[in-house]
Amino acid sequence: MSRQLSYEPGLISGQKGRRSSELQGAPASSNGSPSSRPWLSPVAVGVTAFLVAFVGSWIPSFWNDEIATVSSAGRSPADLFTLLQSVDAVHGTYYLFMHAWTSVFGFSEVALRTPSAIAVGLACAGTVLIGRRLGSESIGIASGLVLAVLPRMVWSGTEARQYAISALLAVVLTLLLIRAWESNRSIDWILYGACAALGIFVFMFSALAVTSHAVAALILRKRILGTLITSAGIGLLVLPFMLFALTQKAQVDWIQNRSFLQNLSAAAVKQFFYGDDRPTGNLPPTWVLAAVGLLGLAQLVLVILGIVGMARGDRNSRLRTLLVLCLTTVILPVTVLLMVSLIAQPVYVARYLTFTAPAFALLVGLGLDTVRRNQRRLLPVAIAIVLGASLVPQLTLKSVLNEPQDTERDIAAIIGDETQGPASVVYERPELRDVSIAYPSAFRSLQDLSLDASPGESGTLWGTNKEVTTAALSGRGRVWFVGAGGGSVPDFRAFTHAGCSSTEVKNSQRMLLLSFSCPAR
Numbered sequence: 001m002s003r004q005l006s007y008e009p010g011l012i013s014g015q016k017g018r019r020s021s022e023l024q025g026a027p028a029s030s031n032g033s034p035s036s037r038p039w040l041s042p043v044a045v046g047v048t049a050f051l052v053a054f055v056g057s058w059i060p061s062f063w064n065d066e067i068a069t070v071s072s073a074g075r076s077p078a079d080l081f082t083l084l085q086s087v088d089a090v091h092g093t094y095y096l097f098m099h100a101w102t103s104v105f106g107f108s109e110v111a112l113r114t115p116s117a118i119a120v121g122l123a124c125a126g127t128v129l130i131g132r133r134l135g136s137e138s139i140g141i142a143s144g145l146v147l148a149v150l151p152r153m154v155w156s157g158t159e160a161r162q163y164a165i166s167a168l169l170a171v172v173l174t175l176l177l178i179r180a181w182e183s184n185r186s187i188d189w190i191l192y193g194a195c196a197a198l199g200i201f202v203f204m205f206s207a208l209a210v211t212s213h214a215v216a217a218l219i220l221r222k223r224i225l226g227t228l229i230t231s232a233g234i235g236l237l238v239l240p241f242m243l244f245a246l247t248q249k250a251q252v253d254w255i256q257n258r259s260f261l262q263n264l265s266a267a268a269v270k271q272f273f274y275g276d277d278r279p280t281g282n283l284p285p286t287w288v289l290a291a292v293g294l295l296g297l298a299q300l301v302l303v304i305l306g307i308v309g310m311a312r313g314d315r316n317s318r319l320r321t322l323l324v325l326c327l328t329t330v331i332l333p334v335t336v337l338l339m340v341s342l343i344a345q346p347v348y349v350a351r352y353l354t355f356t357a358p359a360f361a362l363l364v365g366l367g368l369d370t371v372r373r374n375q376r377r378l379l380p381v382a383i384a385i386v387l388g389a390s391l392v393p394q395l396t397l398k399s400v401l402n403e404p405q406d407t408e409r410d411i412a413a414i415i416g417d418e419t420q421g422p423a424s425v426v427y428e429r430p431e432l433r434d435v436s437i438a439y440p441s442a443f444r445s446l447q448d449l450s451l452d453a454s455p456g457e458s459g460t461l462w463g464t465n466k467e468v469t470t471a472a473l474s475g476r477g478r479v480w481f482v483g484a485g486g487g488s489v490p491d492f493r494a495f496t497h498a499g500c501s502s503t504e505v506k507n508s509q510r511m512l513l514l515s516f517s518c519p520a521r
Contacts, residue, residue, distance in 0.1 A: 041128055041132075041137065041140065041141050041144075042125040042126070042128040042129055042140075042144070043125065045124050045125055045127075045128050045141060045144035045145055045148060046121040046122060046124050046125030046128075046144075047121060048121075048124075048145070048148055049120050049123070049124035049125070049144070049147065049148035049153075049157075050117050050118060050120060050121030050157075052120075052148050052149060052154060052157075052394075053116070053117040053120040053121070053153075053154055053156075053157025053158055053164075054113075054114065054117035054157070056158075056398035056400065057109065057110060057113045057114075057117060057157070057158045057398070058108075058109045058110045058113075059398050059399045059400065060109070060158065060278075060397075060398065060399040060403075060407075061109075061399075061404075061407035061408055061409035061410065061438075062109060062112075062160070062407075062408055062409065062438040062439075063159075063278045063279075063407070063408070064278075064279065064431075064434060065159070065161055065277075066112065066159055066160040066161065066438075067408065067434040067437055068091075068434075068461050069091075069094075069095065069112060069160045069161060070107055070112065070160070070437055070438055071434070071437050071455055071461045071462070072088065072091070072095040072098070072099075072461070073095055073098035073099045073101070073102045073107075073112075074099075074102065074107065075099070075455075075456055077096065077099065079456045079459075080092070080095055080096065080099060082459040083455075083459050083460070083461070085459070086248070086459055086460070087248055087251055087460065087461060088248070088251065088461070089241075089244055089245045089248055090203060090204045090245045090248075091161075091162065091203075092201075093162075093198075093201045093202050094161070094162035094165065094202055094203075097115075098112070098115070098160070101115060109160075112160035113157075113158060113159060113160050115160075115164075115165070116156060116157045116158070116159060116160065116161070116163075116164040116165070117157040117158070117164075119156075119157070119164035119165045119167065119168040120148075120153055120154070120156065120157035120164045120167070120168075122168050122171075123147065123153070123164065123167045123168040123170075123171045123358055124144045124145075124147045124148045124153075124358075125144065126168070126171035126172060126175060126358070127140070127143050127144045127147050127171055127358045127361060127362060128140040128141055128143065128144035129175060130143070130174055130175060130178070130322075130358070130362060131143040131144070131322070131362055131365055133175070133178055133318075134178070134318045134319065134321050134322035134325075135319055135322050135365075135366065135369070136369065138369050138372060139322075139362070139365050139366055139369045140365070141365075142364075142365035142368040142369055143358075143361045143362040143364065143365025143366075144361070144365075146299075146361040146364045146365055146368070146386060147357060147358055147361035149386075149387060149390035149391060149394075150272055150273075150357055150360070150361055150390060151272070151273055151274055151275040151276075151292075151295075151390060151393045151394065151397060152270075152271065152272045152273070152274075152275045152350065152351075152354060152357050153167065153275075153354070153357045153361075154275060154394055154397055155275025155276060155277065155351070155397050156275070156351065156354045156357075158397055158398065159277075161351070162202050162203055163203070163351050163352075163354035163355075164354065165202055165203075166199060166202055166203045166205075166206050166354055167354050167355045167357055167358055169195060169198060169199035169202060169206065169355070170199065170206065170209045170329070170355035170356075170358060171358050172195055173192065173195045173196055173209060173210075173213070174213075174325065174329075174358075174359075176188065176191050176192040177213050177227075177325075178321075179191075179192075180192050180223065180226065180227075180230075181217075181222050181223045181226075181227075184223060184226055189226055189229075189230045192230055193230050193233055193234050193237075196209075196210045196230075196231075196234045197234055197237050197238055199355075200234070200238045200241070200242070201238070201241060203352075203355075204241075204242055204245050205333070205337070205352050205353065205355075206355055207235075207238065207242070208332060208333035208336055208337075208353075209329060209333070209355055209356075210231055211231075211332060211333075211336075212325075212328040212329040212332045212333065213227065213231070213325070213328075213329075214227055214228060214231045215328045215332060216321075216324050216325045216328045216329075219324050219328070220320065220321060220324050222321070249345065252345070252346070252347060255341075255346040255347060255348070255349060257346045258341075258346065260338065260341075263338050263341055263342070263348050264338065266348070266350065267334055267338065267348065267350065268296065269292065269296065270350040271334065271350045271353065271356075272296075272299070272357060272360055273292050273293075273295050273296040273299070273393070274292045274393050275350075275351075275393070275397055276393070276396055276397050277349075277350065277351050278404065279510070284393070284396045284402050285401070285402065287392075288392055288393060288395065288396060288401070288402070291388075291389045291392035291393060292389070292392075292393055294385065294389045295385075295386070295389035295390055295392075295393075298382070298385045298386055298389060299360075299364045299367075299386065301367070302363075302364045302367030302368055302370075302371070302382065302386070303360075303363045303364055303366075303367050304367070305367040305370045305371065306323075306363060306364075306365075306366030306367035306368075306369070306370050307323065307363075307366075308370075309366075309367075309370035309373075309374065310323060310366065310370075322362065322366065323363075323366070325359065326359040326360070326362045326363045326366075327359075327363070329356055329359035330356050330360050330363070333353050333355075333356055334348075334353060334356065337352065337353065368382060368383070368386075404510075405508065406485065406506065406508035406509065406510045406511045408434060408435040408438045408439065409438070409439060410506075411435050411482065411506070411511055411513055412435055412436075412438070412439035412441075412442040412443070413439075413442065414505060414506065414513065415442050415443065415446070415480055415513075416439075416441065416442030416443075418505075418515070419442075419445060419446065419478065419480075421445065422445055422446075422447070422477075423445060423446050423447075423476075423477065423478035423479065423480065424446060424447045424448075424476045424477075424478070424479045424480070425443065425446045425447070425448055425449070425450075425479065425480040425481075425482065426448075426449050426468050426479060426480070426481050426482070427448070427450045427451075427465065427482050427483075428450075428481070428482065428483035428484060428490050428512075429465070429483075429484065430460070430462040430463050430464055430465050431461075431462045432462075432482050432483065432484065432511075433448075433451075433455075433462045433463055433482075434462060435482065436448070437455070446480065449468050449472050449473070449476070449479070450465045450466065450468050451463055451464075451465070451466070452464045452465055452466035467494075468494050469494055470494050470497040470498045472494075473494055473495060473498035473500060473516075473518045474498045474499075474518065474520065475518065475519065475520035476518040477517065477518060477519075478515065478516070478517065478518075479495075479500065479515075479516040479517075480513070480514070480515060480516070481495075481502070481512075481513070481514040481515075481516060482511070482512075482513060483511075483512035483513075483514070484510075484511070484512060485507060485508045485509050485510045485511045485512045486509050486510070488512070490512070495516055495518070498518050499518070499519060500516040500517060500519075501516065501517050502514045502515065502516045502517075503515045503516075
């Protein structure tokens with residue numbers, strides 16, 4: 001016989017003095033008894049999540065967006081400020097942090113990705129605290145573990161970008177909101193506003209998390225005035241930054257213009273269940289896609305079970321708060337970006353909304369706890385499906401399986417291995433120079449004949465190009481040509497006039513690599 005859902009009465013009641021131990025966040029263990037070591041579960045989940053993200057993070061090559069981090073973090077603050085005036089203002093706070101980080105730890109794959117893995121661990125630990133505060137110990141632990149293996153979150157912890165940090169700040173922001181709702185003290189609202197502003201400066205779309213909280217306050221009728229006043233203050237504080245960032249909207253022109261249904265399909269798969277965002281066009285094996293589908297189906301069923309279970313059970317204010325907060329934080333940002341992409345300009349990219357992943361994991365955790373309370377025999381099956389199906393896509397995230405064959409590290413290795421003595425290189429377009437920025441050791445003996453101004457001098461990510469003339473090529477000997485793949489036809493007239501002969505080394509969807517021999521005339 002299934003058992004009636006039973007949860008302790010409201011944690012967030014707005015009534016001073018009620019259940020003071022709960023208002024201070026005193027946790028209970030999953031069996032309802034007080035925990036003597038309240039730090040144990042968030043620490044254990046956080047360490048597990050860090051290891052899941054960190055282990056194997058050195059396997060994948062740097063990819064385009066990460067190389068933008070390398071290019072930016074290696075500059076002085078003055079040069080970085082110059083860059084941000086023309087491009088990537090939305091990433092400026094992260095680049096400044098990474099400038100400090102890399103000055104200590106260097107520019108290897110492990111060094112640049114470790115901050116993201118740490119952020120994943122902390123975000124999962126904080127998710128345990130949210131689940132405990134608004135639900136129970138079991139909901140918190142389940143949600144933290146779900147987040148730890150969620151492909152979207154694992155990917156964010158395996159790349160040198162700020163999306164894992166945005167998720168961490170969203171978790172901290174939610175904890176501060178709960179605290180402000182409980183106390184209604186000015187200091188707590190100020191802390192909430194400061195965290196929200198920091199989150200937006202780290203990544204602009206985090207403003208949607210603040211908007212979601214305001215909507216949740218209206219639905220729940222909790223501290224509406226305080227929430228709206230603080231949100232308005234945050235908006236005024238970050239408005240100049242957001243207006244300036246919007247002047248650089250051309251930098252997202254690369255986002256594919258898809259129909260609403262195509263974007264919706266992409267969101268259904270990639271937002272949480274398949275995290276790999278590298279533009280390789282390299283589809284994973286069918287059995288990996290099947291695991292992704294199974295994971296999505298299983299977790300959506302658990303979300304529905306959690307919602308239905310709470311509706312049929314004791315609908316106390318804590319669980320209602322948890323449910324509304326999580327649903328608004330997941331639904332509103334995705335809906336806004338999909339609608340903007342439909343009406344104005346394509347902006348929906350799954351990794352941009354990584355900060356919604358903790359809220360989604362809490363919804364799944366609520367579903368797992370519903371199964372635990374009502375169908376305990378099915379709990380091992382549910383856990384096995386969620387865990388197993390989550391781990392399969394990570395074989396591609398960590399490039400253990402289905403490794404692209406035209407990564408920047410592959411190109412750098414070919415050039416480094418086959419270059420003996422001084423040589424030269426020509427880049428068809430400035431952005432193709434990213435391979436030498438990511439792996440400079442392979443290019444130290446090569447002279448860049450196409451370089452007009454370096455990235456630092458030009459205030460750009462990749463530098464600027466100049467025309468490569470016949471005179472510049474004549475007598476150069478070995479000259480590497482790095483071009484765009486996909487069947488494009490570069491202009492080789494200067495090479496032909498210089499009497500250069502070529503050998504195709506690699507031609508793929510992304511990269512064309514040729515080796516020229518240019519004799520003296």
